[in-house]
Amino acid sequence: MTFTTRFAPSPTGPLHLGHAYSAILAHDMARAAGGRFLLRMEDTDLQRSKPEWDAQIIDDLTWLGLTWDGAVLRQSEQLSSYDFALRALADLNLLYPCSCSRSQIQAALAAPQEGVTHEVYPGLCKHRPMASRQDGDALRLHLDRALALFDGAYPQFTETGPRHAGSHRIDPEQAMARIGDVVLSRKGEDIVAYFLASALDDVAQGITHVIRGEDLFDFTAIQVILMALLDLPIPIYHHHRLIRDDNGKRLAKRDDARAIAKYRAEGASPAEIRTMVGL
Numbered sequence: 001m002t003f004t005t006r007f008a009p010s011p012t013g014p015l016h017l018g019h020a021y022s023a024i025l026a027h028d029m030a031r032a033a034g035g036r037f038l039l040r041m042e043d044t045d046l047q048r049s050k051p052e053w054d055a056q057i058i059d060d061l062t063w064l065g066l067t068w069d070g071a072v073l074r075q076s077e078q079l080s081s082y083d084f085a086l087r088a089l090a091d092l093n094l095l096y097p098c099s100c101s102r103s104q105i106q107a108a109l110a111a112p113q114e115g116v117t118h119e120v121y122p123g124l125c126k127h128r129p130m131a132s133r134q135d136g137d138a139l140r141l142h143l144d145r146a147l148a149l150f151d152g153a154y155p156q157f158t159e160t161g162p163r164h165a166g167s168h169r170i171d172p173e174q175a176m177a178r179i180g181d182v183v184l185s186r187k188g189e190d191i192v193a194y195f196l197a198s199a200l201d202d203v204a205q206g207i208t209h210v211i212r213g214e215d216l217f218d219f220t221a222i223q224v225i226l227m228a229l230l231d232l233p234i235p236i237y238h239h240h241r242l243i244r245d246d247n248g249k250r251l252a253k254r255d256d257a258r259a260i261a262k263y264r265a266e267g268a269s270p271a272e273i274r275t276m277v278g279l
Contacts, residue, residue, distance in 0.1 A: 001206075003034070004037075004038065004209070005026045005036075005207060005210070006037065006038040006202070006205065006211075007023040007037070008039075010045065011041050011043050011053035012048040012053060014053070014260065015260045015261075016259050017258045018213065018243040021243050021278070022211065022212060022240065024274060024279055028279075029209070029238075037067070037069060038207070039058075039068040041072060041074045042075055042201075044192065049076065056261065063260075063270060082196065085230055086139065086185055086192060086196075089141070089229065089230075090139075092145075093142070093145060094146050095140065095142065096126060096129070096140055097128050097130065097133035097134070097137035098125040098139070098140045105121060120178065120179065121180045121182070126181065137187060138185060140181040140183055141182055147225070154172060155170055155227075155234065158236045159237050159239065161240055164214075170225060171221075174221070178218050179222050182222055183195075195223060199223040199226050202223075209237075210235050210236070210237045212238075212240070213241075214239040214241060
């Protein structure tokens with residue numbers, strides 16, 4: 001199978017040095033293997049995704065000297081392609097409606113758990129059947145039921161990244177404690193959310209190696225679970241180091257001071273960007 005990877009940003013802000021590192025690494029690994037590198041815009045957040053950011057991302061990547069194979073895939077242009085997965089999970093009784101606001105979730109949470117990278121949903125709506133779904137409700141994965149379907153034979157995946165290299169079998173207790181019942185379809189939009197859309201597109205595009213930041217390592221468990229439930233092939237994962245600021249904090253889109261466009265405006269070259277990120 002042809003080595004195939006991708007860079008899949010959300011067009012909700014400028015690319016920064018961390019994005020540059022991830023995109024260049026994925027591109028260079030694909031080219032070194034004689035494989036394919038794809039570009040995908042994960043723009044299912046229709047409110048925050050903007051065409052001007054989409055255009056800026058393409059311009060920045062082109063300036064960096066990256067080339068991709070085939071047309072850019074935009075999730076917003078194929079929203080109906082994800083419906084089959086939600087129907088299949090609903091048929092397995094693995095979804096439930098949720099009307100909770102962020103403030104309700106935060107109020108119900110205990111003190112943050114060490115190592116948890118996002119707010120683990122406290123299960124306020126977990127008792128609700130699908131028949132109770134109302135307009136505006138999100139759909140969440142009932143993780144307990146999903147894990148029970150494996151009857152102890154939990155799926156596994158291969159990791160080649162520097163910190164987690166090896167074969168990993170899903171740990172159900174860790175998945176429950178660190179990730180929980182994630183949203184698979186967002187409130188009021190019937191649009192599939194990141195965890196599911198990204199996993200489905202990786203399969204549909206024939207991605208053999210998912211190359212992304214180590215901050216997403218924990219979430220790989222949910223995507224592997226979803227792919228296994230849907231009887232889909234599981235790619236190899238490579239979670240790379242993060243590019244951090246002077247205080248050791250990982251970069252985010254709000255870090256405009258490290259935006260690629262800013263360095264370009266100041267006269268930096270693509271080669272200098274590679275040096276800045278340790279390539």
